[in-house]
Amino acid sequence: MIWVNTVLQGILLGGYYALFAAGLSLMFGVMRLVNLAHGDLAVLAAFGSVVLVDQAHLNAWATLIVVVPLMAVIGYLLQRYLLNLTVGVTPLASILVTFGLSIIISNALLQVFSADSRGLQAGNISIEAIGLGDGLAVGRFDVLVFGVAVVLLAGLQLFLSRTMTGRLMRACADDRQTASLMGINERHVYALATAVALATVAVAGILAGMRTQFTPTSGPMDLIFAFEAVVIGGLGSLWGTLAGGIVLGVAQTVGGQINSADQILAGHLVFLAVLAFRPRGLFGRVTVA
Amino acid sequence: MTGLLEVERANTFYGHFHALFDIELEVAEGETIAVVGANGAGKSTLLRTITGVLHPASGCVRFDGRDLKQTPAYRRVALGMAMVPEGRRLFPSLTVEENLLVGGYRARPGPWQLARVYDLFPLLTRLRRRRAVTLSGGEQQAVALGRALMSNPRLLLLDEVSLGLAPVLVRQLYGALPEVQAAGTTILLVEQDVHQAMAVADRVYCLLEGRCVLQGQASELSFEQVRRAYFGGNR
Numbered sequence: 001m002i003w004v005n006t007v008l009q010g011i012l013l014g015g016y017y018a019l020f021a022a023g024l025s026l027m028f029g030v031m032r033l034v035n036l037a038h039g040d041l042a043v044l045a046a047f048g049s050v051v052l053v054d055q056a057h058l059n060a061w062a063t064l065i066v067v068v069p070l071m072a073v074i075g076y077l078l079q080r081y082l083l084n085l086t087v088g089v090t091p092l093a094s095i096l097v098t099f100g101l102s103i104i105i106s107n108a109l110l111q112v113f114s115a116d117s118r119g120l121q122a123g124n125i126s127i128e129a130i131g132l133g134d135g136l137a138v139g140r141f142d143v144l145v146f147g148v149a150v151v152l153l154a155g156l157q158l159f160l161s162r163t164m165t166g167r168l169m170r171a172c173a174d175d176r177q178t179a180s181l182m183g184i185n186e187r188h189v190y191a192l193a194t195a196v197a198l199a200t201v202a203v204a205g206i207l208a209g210m211r212t213q214f215t216p217t218s219g220p221m222d223l224i225f226a227f228e229a230v231v232i233g234g235l236g237s238l239w240g241t242l243a244g245g246i247v248l249g250v251a252q253t254v255g256g257q258i259n260s261a262d263q264i265l266a267g268h269l270v271f272l273a274v275l276a277f278r279p280r281g282l283f284g285r286v287t288v289a
Numbered sequence: 290m291t292g293l294l295e296v297e298r299a300n301t302f303y304g305h306f307h308a309l310f311d312i313e314l315e316v317a318e319g320e321t322i323a324v325v326g327a328n329g330a331g332k333s334t335l336l337r338t339i340t341g342v343l344h345p346a347s348g349c350v351r352f353d354g355r356d357l358k359q360t361p362a363y364r365r366v367a368l369g370m371a372m373v374p375e376g377r378r379l380f381p382s383l384t385v386e387e388n389l390l391v392g393g394y395r396a397r398p399g400p401w402q403l404a405r406v407y408d409l410f411p412l413l414t415r416l417r418r419r420r421a422v423t424l425s426g427g428e429q430q431a432v433a434l435g436r437a438l439m440s441n442p443r444l445l446l447l448d449e450v451s452l453g454l455a456p457v458l459v460r461q462l463y464g465a466l467p468e469v470q471a472a473g474t475t476i477l478l479v480e481q482d483v484h485q486a487m488a489v490a491d492r493v494y495c496l497l498e499g500r501c502v503l504q505g506q507a508s509e510l511s512f513e514q515v516r517r518a519y520f521g522g523n524r
Contacts (some may be wrong), residue, residue: 166393167383172389174380181340181374183366183395183440 005136006257007250012014012138014144014249015230017199018242020204020222021229022153023197023210029236030169031096037101038226039219041198042205044105045071046148046214049206050118058208060120063268068202075198087190088176102219109216122210149242152200157238159196169193173236228271234281243282249273291474292351293318294339294444299348301331301338308334310500311348320519321466321476323490323507325483330496332479335373336448339477340372341365352444366395369443373450375479377433381422385413385432388421392436398436399441400472406435409465427458434462438469445469447478451485463489483515497521 024038035041048070049063058066082101086093096263128140157236160166172179172186179186208222225248233244248267255266296314300307309331316322326332337343339350341362350357352368360368371392379388389406407414410431416424421432430450437445451459458484466489470476480486487493487507495503495518503510503518 158492164390167391168394170382170387171380175378177342178374178378178380180362180367180393181342181372182391182436183363184391185361185363203478 001134002257003254006253008136008138009142010032010250010253012146012244012249013253014140014246015149015242016142016208016245017225019145019149019152019200019207019230021226021233021241021245022149022156022238023200023204024223024226025230025233025236025238025241026156026197026200027219028196028230029238030173031083031190032090032091032173033083033087034098035197036095036098036223037105037219038098038201039221039223040102040105040109041071041074041219042201042208042222043109043214043216043219045202045205046120047109047113047118047216048208049120049209053120060122060206063120064203064206067206068199071202071283072199073196075201076191076195078198079127079194080187083194084187084190085135087119102223106216106219113216115215115217115265117213117215119202119210119213120206120209141211145211148203148207149245152203153242156196156200160238165192204228205286214282225267230281232271232281234284237283239279240281247282292316293353294477295351296335296339297351299335299338299345299350301334301343301345303334303343308499309338309345312338312496312499312501314494314501316473316475316477318443318475319398319470319473320492321470321490322478322494323494324477324479324484324494324496325481325486325515325519326496329498330480331499332496333448334499335496336372336446336479339446340370359439363395366440366442367397369397369441370446371437371440371442371444372446373430373433373437373448375452377423377426377429377431379421379429379436382420384418384420385424386417388432388436389439395438395440397441397443401438401441403439406438409438409468410435425455426462428460429463430454430458434465438474442474444475444477447476449479449481451480451482459485483512483519487512487515495519 024035027033044212045067048067049060052058052063052066053060056247086097099105122141126141129137130143131137160170168184168189172184172189175188193219229245229248230241232247233240247270251270252267292315294316296312299309299312301309312335324332324335334343338345341357341360380391389403413431413435416428421429450462463485490507492506493505493510494501495515497518
């Protein structure tokens, strides 16, 4: 029974990782852009939420209404006026620019908020559990996060496959030059993709802030798990990202059950194994020339 | 008759390579023009200069009297230019119908809509949910033509649509052109197959090594004249 519980907790943890990874997956899928500032942007959103709670006395949940659209606007501007300059140059260009961005964001946050760890209050939901009988129980908040991750990824998938803007994003991802011959302004389409990605990052960052304490420098750790989830699932595949998050989460909880010091290590080992034996990831798109 | 498209003394370079020399070209509304020439004569470069993928170092491209120097490629679609690129270049991960819909993203008002394209190419109706990458060459070319039509262009640019297709498919595609012409669309097509080009075009331009070496009414040019211009010299 202890193993059932371990796997169950791992699956829920995986939802949390997938929530983090959704934006990363979208940006890579559409623009082949590896955003190393992803984790720091999530932390930025969480601090945005902290400011609203402290200054405007908003409920932490209510801050989502403000922070999510705000991050989307930041995403649009960031892509339109900075990151677009790196698209299609070399993969290295985007890595260097977003790495620099990561350092700038975390240091700016340190400057303003100091290195103290902060948290966001989710209310009673964070201490309530749902009993499943037989001594099994899952945290209500963890179930909520998992649900949000599934809904978000499904929503993104629908958006990409059913809406005109989604089709334009896929067209640009397939062939930028031909897209411009169809009247598509790729700079605008890419900016919209990053806006959507950063909106999901804001959700992830704020929910993460309700789950655990964070500091201005906790971004890179979030980035690593998100990145591993994306790679395990297969680059550019949204459902793969959910599966990748779950594989990573289960690997960590099972590893932790065997030896509590090995939790993180177990996740990394599974990640390396996938890279070694299935470099395309579990659901990697087979590219047809 | 004022030209819908005017190319004036255009010189285009690929880096240091001078690809087009003082090209002059005028296309009137409703006309069908063929540009012929051997491999590397600069035909595709000319189309890329017109669509704005390449920019002429000197000279200009005017569309409906408007200088396009400041108009990026993606804005030219809304003005009424549509391109069927060489090699078709469908969006591989999109379905047939999605490719068509993306073609209509910046559509001007006009007769071409999904239903009309399916009428023109009935074979596409049952392929509409298939991914473009899984189609045969001829089917892909039909989608590429339909995708360009979806924007209701005033000027349709066709780059080597017959390349790599079986003759029967080429005939089918060219068989669709009269309906496009009848809708009032001006056509500028680039072809290696001189017979095919002269059969469908009102006027013919022949390029050789980046220069225009012959032009005239298709009905007044002999195949022999074009052949000589095509290969250059007195061969």
